[in-house]
Amino acid sequence: MGLLFLERLEGEGVFRCRRCRVDAASKDAIISRDFYGRSGRAYLFDHVVNICLGPNEDRYLVTGLHTVNDIYCSCCQQILGWRYEKAYEQSQKYKEGKYILERARMVKDG
Amino acid sequence: MGGFEDDEPPSKRARASSVESASLPDCFLFSKSANPLGSTMARPLPSQGKEAMVGSKGVIKKEEFVRIISKTLYSLGYEKSGAVLEEESGITLHNPMVNLFREQVIDGNWDNAVVTLNKIGLQDVNIMKSAAFLILEQKFFELLRNDNVMGAMKTLRREITPLGVNRKRVHELSTCMISCSPQQLFLGFSKLGIDSSSSRFKLLEELQKVLPPTVMVPERRLENLVEQALTVQRDACYFHNSVDGLSLYIDHHCGKDQLPSRTLQVLHAHHDEVWFVQFSNNGKYLASASNDKSAIIWEVNEDGELLLRHTLSGHQKSVMMVAWSSDDCQLLTCGQEEAIRRWDVKSGKCLHVYEHPGIGLRSCAWFRDGKQILSGLADQTFCIWDLDGKEVDCWKGQRSATTSDFAVAKDGNLIISLSRDNAILLFDRETKHERIIEEGSTITSFSLSEDGDFLLVNLVSEEIHLWNIRNDPVRVNRYNGHKHSRFVIRSCFGGSEQAFIASGSEDSQV
Numbered sequence: 001m002g003l004l005f006l007e008r009l010e011g012e013g014v015f016r017c018r019r020c021r022v023d024a025a026s027k028d029a030i031i032s033r034d035f036y037g038r039s040g041r042a043y044l045f046d047h048v049v050n051i052c053l054g055p056n057e058d059r060y061l062v063t064g065l066h067t068v069n070d071i072y073c074s075c076c077q078q079i080l081g082w083r084y085e086k087a088y089e090q091s092q093k094y095k096e097g098k099y100i101l102e103r104a105r106m107v108k109d110g
Numbered sequence: 111m112g113g114f115e116d117d118e119p120p121s122k123r124a125r126a127s128s129v130e131s132a133s134l135p136d137c138f139l140f141s142k143s144a145n146p147l148g149s150t151m152a153r154p155l156p157s158q159g160k161e162a163m164v165g166s167k168g169v170i171k172k173e174e175f176v177r178i179i180s181k182t183l184y185s186l187g188y189e190k191s192g193a194v195l196e197e198e199s200g201i202t203l204h205n206p207m208v209n210l211f212r213e214q215v216i217d218g219n220w221d222n223a224v225v226t227l228n229k230i231g232l233q234d235v236n237i238m239k240s241a242a243f244l245i246l247e248q249k250f251f252e253l254l255r256n257d258n259v260m261g262a263m264k265t266l267r268r269e270i271t272p273l274g275v276n277r278k279r280v281h282e283l284s285t286c287m288i289s290c291s292p293q294q295l296f297l298g299f300s301k302l303g304i305d306s307s308s309s310r311f312k313l314l315e316e317l318q319k320v321l322p323p324t325v326m327v328p329e330r331r332l333e334n335l336v337e338q339a340l341t342v343q344r345d346a347c348y349f350h351n352s353v354d355g356l357s358l359y360i361d362h363h364c365g366k367d368q369l370p371s372r373t374l375q376v377l378h379a380h381h382d383e384v385w386f387v388q389f390s391n392n393g394k395y396l397a398s399a400s401n402d403k404s405a406i407i408w409e410v411n412e413d414g415e416l417l418l419r420h421t422l423s424g425h426q427k428s429v430m431m432v433a434w435s436s437d438d439c440q441l442l443t444c445g446q447e448e449a450i451r452r453w454d455v456k457s458g459k460c461l462h463v464y465e466h467p468g469i470g471l472r473s474c475a476w477f478r479d480g481k482q483i484l485s486g487l488a489d490q491t492f493c494i495w496d497l498d499g500k501e502v503d504c505w506k507g508q509r510s511a512t513t514s515d516f517a518v519a520k521d522g523n524l525i526i527s528l529s530r531d532n533a534i535l536l537f538d539r540e541t542k543h544e545r546i547i548e549e550g551s552t553i554t555s556f557s558l559s560e561d562g563d564f565l566l567v568n569l570v571s572e573e574i575h576l577w578n579i580r581n582d583p584v585r586v587n588r589y590n591g592h593k594h595s596r597f598v599i600r601s602c603f604g605g606s607e608q609a610f611i612a613s614g615s616e617d618s619q620v
Binding site for chain 2: 003004005007052074
């Protein structure tokens, strides 16, 4: 390990890692709540903090082929969701560079 | 002219040689007297048919090369060697008119010097006038110095003014003549030196700057060329890390092996991760800060080995930062969002604890005078404390990360802090002037060079930026190659004259 570099988010409606309570995303960064992950409902965010990325992987999702990275909590290394690196269908391009966080792995304050 | 004496000035001998070159017997006689070692080294006539260029690339004009060597010999005081070189090579340092001109200037023979100046054959009228002005100005001052006011007035009116150059200076000369007190005369003369002899040599140097270098070889030309070569070698030396001076015997080169790349010692004393290390300013101690809630002061012994000197215990949280006072007698340690402790380096005792009720401290720094310390708090506030723990000043920042860095430069007047996630604030406490460094991504740490002119900024985007903060901040370079994703990665300056940077990396490399 080492000295973790952690950021804090201001304001209400901050989503935190359920296990270690480190800030992950602000509700203001939510783009959509209509996603599902391995553990149920998930949200699409355009900005997250205190995460690190896994390697690029090609996955067939409900909406087609994507290249994604898994997202891990910087602090406890729990998997939180994934990030869209590349979408191969034009209708899904808006997801590129965005993040999915699974609701069941998050706790929300306020 | 008869026979020549050895005590004649070398330039006179050289000139005579040129004048008499058509007369073999006289020249032969001259060379005998000029070279007491015998005539075998001297040649009465310049060699013909040798190539005009020297050097392996054929870009050096031989005549120019020999002339600047002659100039260097004379400048170093080797009068005889200079004369012998001119004789042997057949290349004179200055042509006869120039030598005559120089003699007339040194002798104070102003009118004839101006006449000779016209005969040298300069193409540029402005250069002619500037040189004549300098000569006549010297004449003016020497006449005034000898209380010859009428002569000075005549020189100013009939010789200097008609040149039509440097009118401002002409007015100054008039003023000097009208209201000249001894002090003003002294001041006026001090520009050229009081003593006639030394002021005339200085005048000669001024004339050398005005006249084309082909007419009078500039002073120290050979030294300047050699210095340029050494500077180019050093600047081209990619791994330059040498404290010795450069040598003329071999081209300069520092190998990669000059950079440290082997592990010399492993320090075992902490019980958990070490998060921060810093050498003292004098290099005699190393402080390490650890997740085990302690800091250790190590001492560098004569063999360069580090020995444990003190274990500093007392923090209730991980120690995440240390800061040495400028005299290296005291050390600050900062517990992670806890408190700052001040320690005596010699005894290892805790001298004071700095806390803020209900808010943890995150970072610490010294002022150079050692009388105040600076800290960053968990609520993004910055505080200045005196050594007794009294808060002297406070202000608010906007950073949301859990770490913050400080530097104090320019003897405590410049405070450098992370003011926002992607911005660094440079605050001048004296002038209240603020300057901002904006980065494109979040800043995790920074470090300041020893001279206070450069800042090294670590970003989460796996880049390190180098900023020149001497005036308005300018980014001068960027570096990448290290790994950086979860942790605070720090960089620092190092090497001779701090010409290198070193950076931690999450792949266990430096």
